Amino acid sequence: MTGSDKQGEGSSPSTRATVRDVVIELVRELGMTSIFANPGSTELPMFRDFPADFRYVLGLQEAAVVGMADGYAQATGNAALVNLHSAAGVGNAMGNIFTAFKNQTPLVITAGQQARSILPFDPFLSAAQAVELPKPYVKWAIEPARAQDVPRALERAYHIAMQEPRGPVFVSIPVDDWDQPAESHERATVSNSVRPDPQALAKLGAALDASRTPALVVGAGVDRAGAWKEVVQLAERHNARVFVAPMSARCSFPEDHRLFAGFLPAMREKIVSLLDGHDVIFVLGAPAFSYHVEGTGPHVPPGAALYQLIDDPNVAAWTPAGAAVVGNVRLGVLDLLARAAPGARPLPEPRPKPPRAEPSPVMSVAFALQTLAELRDPNDVVVEEAPSSRPVMQRYLPFTKSSTFFTMASGGLGYGMPAAVGVALALPNSRVIGLIGDGSSMYSIQAIYSAVQMRLPITFVILNNQRYAALQEFAPVFGFASDDPVQGTDLPGLDFVSLAQGMGCKGLRVTDAAELAEKLKEALEAGEPRLVEVVVA
Structure with a gap:
């Protein structure tokens, strides 16, 4: 039975819509009809009468399942639906759940749970603390109190996954919930982007306009927000050198561009050295900064002012210096571009090209x-x-x-x-x-x-x-x-x-x-x- 078969109130018990029917219709409306999974016993009822317009994407191990869903969600820009097998499957997947959290990838992760009636007896293949297992690397986790709450929990999970900063969420679903009766509900519409504070952006824009030697540092959040074109325009407006933030997981600026200056390493002293000579450093869509080893000294060159535009308030909270503005990166850059153009600046020196690599007996x-x-x-x-x-x-x-x-x-x-x-x-x-x-x-x-x-x-x-x-x-x-x-x-x-x-x-x-x-x-x-x-x- 699919969502199109569900009956209204007053129908006989045999034809009334089930939790599975309502979930299938909800998932269809949310555009999550590709389900990334590795099958397990406690998940089988979810896939009975599998709809013809859905796609089951099989991975041979749960880490591969989550990795495939991560790539798919990043490329489509919509949350992907993942199904894992109880505690064992979640455990296998945790490495890539951690990566999805760091990638800010929207994933709705479901996991099977044993039947509610036998949970007090610690049954085989149950998850004793299902909600706690994936924490702290999911934005939200729940095992609904009633079977009838499963559809609304999944809808809430979707909205939380898609809200910036995006990320994975987790819903544990007992195996006997799927065939329980449920009533359909009207789906809510939620805006997922927050515009940065205008006054804070005005101060940032004024600092950029007054700068003699500005530098931009771009991270994955630029590409994630669809702000590639706008950031190029901003760099060209200010003739600012553009660096890539340490450990950035996406490309956020054309690396053949005249203003491209290269990549910052995840080491404090080297970052300061490479940014030396710039009086305003503007970090977009990235932490300021990600480090890999312990360092000492200042986080930015002496005399430089640090500004940051980031969609994650948690990242903004630990920024060690300067001023951070929280909100959608593209909306913030659009507001900066709406300002009057600053005075002309000279072009900075271009990045030197590497020497050609030559063939050798063992290839480099x-x-x-x-x-x-x-x-x-x-x-x-x-x-x-x-x-x-x-x-x-x-x-x-x-x-x-x-x-x-x-x-x-x-x-x-x-x-x-x-x-x-x-x-x-x-x-x-x-x-x-x-x-x-x-x-x-x-x-x-x-x-x-x-x-x-x-x-x-x-x-x-x-x-x-x-x-x-x-x-x-x-x-x-x-x-x-x-x-x-x-x-x-x-x-x-x-x-x-x-x-x-x-x-x-x-x-x-x-x-x-x-x-x-x-x-x-x-x-x-x-x-x-x-x-x-x-x-x-």
Whole structure:
């Protein structure tokens, strides 16, 4: 029985609408008809009489399920519906739930719960404290008090997930709730964006107008808010150099633009050094700043004023200096653009171009990514999870269009491969490239199976350096000598071509730099899932 079959008040018990009927109709109205899931016993009644206009997206492990939903939600801009299996499934998924929280991805996560009548007896596959399990990395969590409250709880969850700052929410649903009678209810409409305070923006705008050497620092919130074009206009109006915030998970400014100045590292002293000489620093859609290691000294250069426009009041609350304005990034930038144009400023010095990477007996990461950059179309979408290669990527693989780059804001692995599947599912007319490290790929490599089953145009490029390179390169920060081995960081013996073929995906291994361009081109043009393992130094 679907939502269209539900009966009004006064119907006989056998034909009256059930919780499942009302939920199906609600989910349809909210545009969440793709359900990302791995099946479990306590969720089966949710999917009985599955509607023909819905799509069940199967992931072979719960982490892959959430990663796919994350990529899909980011690419569509709407919340994605996830179904997990009780406490065990939520536990498996927690790494990517944490990443979705850091990515500010709107996800409505449901999990099955045992029947209410046997919950007092601690039954098999129950969740003793279902609501507490995903905290603190969901915005809201509930197990409704009655079966009849499930539809309204899901609607509330959707609105909370979509309100800025966006993020995942969680609803635990007992297995016997789905067949209980329920009454339909009228869906509410909620505005999800808040305009920043005009007086605070006026002060920010005045500081920008009076600045001699302004700098913008952009983060994922710019792209998330759809403010790419407006931020470019703002930078050009002020002739401001534009940096990317540390650990930003999306591309928020064209990296071939005359004003683009590069990427800030997650280290306090280096941030201050790179921003030195700017008298006003304006951070948009990002924390000010994300650090990875302990640092000392000021957070901004002496004499510089820091301003921030951010959609997350929690982030604004810990900003260590300056003035933060909370609200939707695009609406705030539009208000700044509505001000009278400031006086002309000279153009800053352009960012120097990196030297060309040349072929070598064992390919460098720079050569591999330079080759990929020359082959990909600017509209191709790259989903990256190769942490040790990211600094090289930032020099040799530029992104010039909105919503063409995604990575994880959490630092947790296992996101990239399934997220690439979700992005490809959301953007059926785009080619997607999953740029993944060899170590990262093994966290959610089951995503290849989902890509094959749905025949998605994804090219998985595995950069294989046979190690957790990021850890080895980071070790000196924690006192390791140059010749001191870092335990557990070598990864010999992995055969990614065989792993791909075992899930039905054609794959090949490239060790010769002279063959790389041809093999990558063939994979990108295949129109189906392909894996290219590139052996790099």
